[in-house]
Amino acid sequence: MLWPFNHFRKPRTPLRGTIEAIYGMIVTQAREPSFYRDLAVPDTVNGRFDLLLLHLWLVLRRLRSVEGGGALSQGLFDHFCNDMDDNLREMGVSDLKVPKRMQAFGEAFYGRTAAYDMALTEGQEALAQAICKNIMNGENLEKARRVAAYAEAAMIALDGIDEAALISGSARFPVPEKVQP
Template identity: 30%
Template sequence: MAPSSVIARSGLQAVRSIVRTPCSKPLSTYTTRALAASWSQSKQYSSSVPSPASSKEQSTSPSSPTTSSKTEESKLPTTGLYGGFLRALAKVTGHYTVSQTAMRSTHNFYEICASQMQDKRSFWIDTCGLPDNFQTWFSVTHLHVWLLMVRIRAENHGKVFQQQLVNHFFHDIEDRMRYNHKISSGRIITTYMHDFLAQFHGGVLAYDEGMCKDDPIMAAALWRNLFTSSGTPAQIAILVDYVRKELQVLDTMSSDDFLESRTLFGTRAPALRGVPGK
């Protein structure tokens, strides 16, 4: 769809209430595998993914190990007393459980998402015209968390991986408020966390709808959630193109490459942070 068409229609879509209907465009238009379950899952998202603050880890009883678990286990020594000891110790401590595997994989995922605002500062601030504040960091990080959630849905035990990614996000939000912005009041933090959670769920549903439908719907979702009802049509069109391209890149990745990746969106996962929020 030409940018002029996006610009012409996005203004109308942004002020209309969107009626949720089944996908009207072939999912293969943008991806072939990762989006197959997105629409049905997005309609049940609020109930299927519990609040990040409700639990630090979600237990599960998988019927089969994930691809990532198999890959990690294969990296340990396969012969000798030492190799056997490491395997036994890892299994006893739950190193290969779905939840533990999800926590390790999604840690790198989240660190990449959280660094997008800083690593591409010129793009987000200068090109897109977004203000340099905490809300913008949240919105940019939220967008990239959603992009990875779309791809995660194609994996075994995708809901567990999604939950861990969301947990990382909201734990970091709280840490940044406490350590970076020096907010010590638990009541104020709780109020902000509820607001961010509402924004998160609303944004996921809006982006899912834009992904499954067409560019004007995606433009409206970005206009409301990222630009907070500001921004020029040209800037919104740039972001629509950015989202579509990143979805295509993620969809071309194999499961092993995706789950073990330390480089996504052109950014490499940073080292472990020693101080929360830094």
């Protein structure tokens, strides 16, 4: 289980550069304009957060099969938590409210990843429904199907790359607008 507070009790990891590279790859893809322009992902703080979570889930799913993937996954999750904490503080959220917001982020992460994992066992339409609910605010199921097709194409692409490319953060996600359901 990924635990959001492990960074308080663990020394800095030598994997820091690797984790930053992978996280940078995730953030870059989640900011891809075509998600917002062509696939109707809401271009809001919540829409961007949910798309970041989708990509984080995709990479964490792939890291399950990598040697040392557990440590990388935990480090990546910790980096995500630190990034969210930093973003909250930059947005002016008070020190007293940050822990509650971080708890909400954790609940969102676990809820969405559980929904996506469950949907994978039920097929692409179930994944589209989960994406519609979590990313598209329950609207535009047709575009959610395209995002689901993209997510499945991304899983295949991530599964097909070698560990060195993944760990270096040089892996590439598919181009969102080119993936068709």
